[in-house]
Amino acid sequence: MNRMLSIAANTMGQLQSQLDVLSNNIANVNTVGFKRRDTNFSEMLFQQFDNQPNNSAEVGRRTPYGIRYGVGAKIANTALQLDAGAIQRTERKLDVALTNKSQFFQVNVTENGQTETRYTRDGSFQLLPINADGSKLQLSTSEGNPVLGTNGLIIVDGNAKDFSFNETGGLTVTNQNGTRTNYQLAVVNVLKPQNLESAGSNLFRISSAATVGQTVRPLNATQVSTMGGALEQSNVDLASSMTDLTLTQKAYQFSSRAITMADEMSGLINGLR
Secondary structure (H helix, E strand, O other), X not given: XXXXXXXXXXXXXXXXXXXXXXXXXXHOOOOXXXXXXXXXXXXXXXXXXXXXXXXXXXOOOOOOOOEEEEOOEEEEEEEEOOOOOOEEEOOOOOEEEEOOOOEEEEEEEEEOOEEEEEEEOOXXXXXXXXXXXXXXXXXXXXXXXXXXXXXXXXEEEOOOOEEEEOOOOEEEEEOOOOOEEXXXXXXXXXXXXXXXXXXXXXXXEEOOOOOHHHHEEEOOHHHOOXXXXXXXXXXXXXXXHHHHHHHHHHHHHHHHHHHHHHHHHHHHHHOOO
């Protein structure tokens, strides 16, 4: 098999994966609390040709001796970037933004009868009734998943008239009679972002290869930093992402052209009489 064909084909498959990552980043440029992923490439297997036995003939050379003949590039990893997005004021009382880039809200998600704790930076919360008469409301995400507090689910009186978040993740609920009830959001600090995997709906879960203690650490109120009436925007830089997308598309086109050229060369050789 023509080695040019294998090199180009291997690289094109990896470039397609990079295009998928970049496209997902761009599609979520306006998603609240979204965290972009960056791709890192590494060289695949290569063959070393020591074609110069006399190193004294290579005086001044700055590259390694010999010739390295590779078989293409591959994506070494896709890294989650926790850079903080811009904070936008909304003045909505149930919106809250985390101002520390490594902190995440905890959310309960039930799928196929199994409940799992997941993590998000999206603080656009809402109160949903949990009984028929609406006398009890539960703090939930925009997708309807329960938000966790330090004492479990956050359930408030259905007749509450006012809500506010403070700067340490505390929710104060004012009832009709003027009494106030305080709740504390359960927030964790992410120690190893590489152990988080996307779980859809702007949520993350801990990968099966990692443990909770290795990946996240629960925080108390004094360690949490939030801003009420505001939301964190996506950390995707549209201009930079579009530039990377264009470069990746060009690299894909070059690899495709290499396959065409290799095929044409093989056709010429096979046509010789």
